[in-house]
Amino acid sequence: MRLTVRHIILAGALGMLGVHPALAAVVRVVTTTEDLASLTREVGGDKVEVTALAKGYQDPHFVEPKPSFILAVNRADLLIAVGRELEIGWLPTLISSARNAKIQPGAPGFLDASLNVKILEIPTGQITRAMGDVHPQGNPHYWLDPGNGRRIAQAIRDRLSQLSPADKASFAQRYDDFSSRLGAAEKRWDAMMAPYRGAKLVTYHRSWPNFMERWGLNVIGYVEPKPGIPAPPAHIIDLIEEMKRQNVKLIVVEPYFSLKTPQSIASKVDGTVLVLAPSVGGVKEATDYIQLFDYNVTQIASALKQATAR
Numbered sequence: 001m002r003l004t005v006r007h008i009i010l011a012g013a014l015g016m017l018g019v020h021p022a023l024a025a026v027v028r029v030v031t032t033t034e035d036l037a038s039l040t041r042e043v044g045g046d047k048v049e050v051t052a053l054a055k056g057y058q059d060p061h062f063v064e065p066k067p068s069f070i071l072a073v074n075r076a077d078l079l080i081a082v083g084r085e086l087e088i089g090w091l092p093t094l095i096s097s098a099r100n101a102k103i104q105p106g107a108p109g110f111l112d113a114s115l116n117v118k119i120l121e122i123p124t125g126q127i128t129r130a131m132g133d134v135h136p137q138g139n140p141h142y143w144l145d146p147g148n149g150r151r152i153a154q155a156i157r158d159r160l161s162q163l164s165p166a167d168k169a170s171f172a173q174r175y176d177d178f179s180s181r182l183g184a185a186e187k188r189w190d191a192m193m194a195p196y197r198g199a200k201l202v203t204y205h206r207s208w209p210n211f212m213e214r215w216g217l218n219v220i221g222y223v224e225p226k227p228g229i230p231a232p233p234a235h236i237i238d239l240i241e242e243m244k245r246q247n248v249k250l251i252v253v254e255p256y257f258s259l260k261t262p263q264s265i266a267s268k269v270d271g272t273v274l275v276l277a278p279s280v281g282g283v284k285e286a287t288d289y290i291q292l293f294d295y296n297v298t299q300i301a302s303a304l305k306q307a308t309a310r
């Protein structure tokens with residue numbers, strides 16, 4: 001091919017826009033969490049370029065926005081958020097700083113992943129500050145039910161198809177493939193969890209209602225009495241008494257909380273502390289959405305087996 005002035009001008013213009021001609025059709029997606037990034041990769045394949053903002057080992061309620069976040073959101077074609085106020089402490093400022101009309105809430109380039117999923121713990125009655133950092137629009141940790149993961153993937157498929165209609169068939173095929181792999185994995189997880197239906201445990205934060213409901217586990221208390229509020233000693237004493245009374249031996253903790261209080265509680269009830277991954281990347285084994293459940297289900301089934309064997 002003979003290089004003409006037009007080619008040079010075109011290449012220069014695309015260079016200035018930061019677009020490589022061969023990659024021009026790729027949808028640039030930014031997600032607030034690694035879970036949403038994993039689901040986007042499942043559906044988008046090589047038609048998307050995905051950046052996750054929060055790491056899976058960080059508390060998604062409290063993320064320190066980095067300058068690289070502004071740059072990523074500024075260049076995004078699609079921003080996908082968990083919603084339900086999970087990111088209220090950091091995402092609104094980021095969206096306004098990024099100066100990108102495409103990804104503003106309400107625009108086709110903004111997707112609130114919570115709109116078509118099953119949401120638990122929607123509060124009734126008045127919410128006050130004394131209740132701590134409650135989840136006023138229901139529990140935002142909803143991705144921890146694989147059924148919701150499938151619904152999120154569906155919403156991503158539909159939005160990517162809207163933004164890049166030429167790749168609609170590819171997104172549909174990749175979604176179907178993901179959904180059937182997830183379905184096979186769910187059968188495996190259900191079989192592993194079946195013996196523990198009705199088992200009781202304690203968790204640190206209210207991160208797990210969807211996960212526990214999915215497999216019929218019963219959370220009888222929280223190390224953190226109210227979300228975001230450190231536990232007063234009286235609460236810990238009550239919790240220890242309740243665990244003894246109901247013979248509860250297992251405390252599940254998210255990787256971003258100190259193990260000191262959970263371990264001290266465990267020592268008083270002859271129990272164990274188990275760190276589970278609330279998100280992809282929360283532990284090194286949780287490399288994608290299906291691996292996240294593989295890890296958590298294997299860990300919790302084995303911990304409950306030990307707890308009931310005593």
Ligand SMILES: [Zn+2]
Pocket residue numbers: 061135140141205206207227
């Ligand atoms: Zn929360």
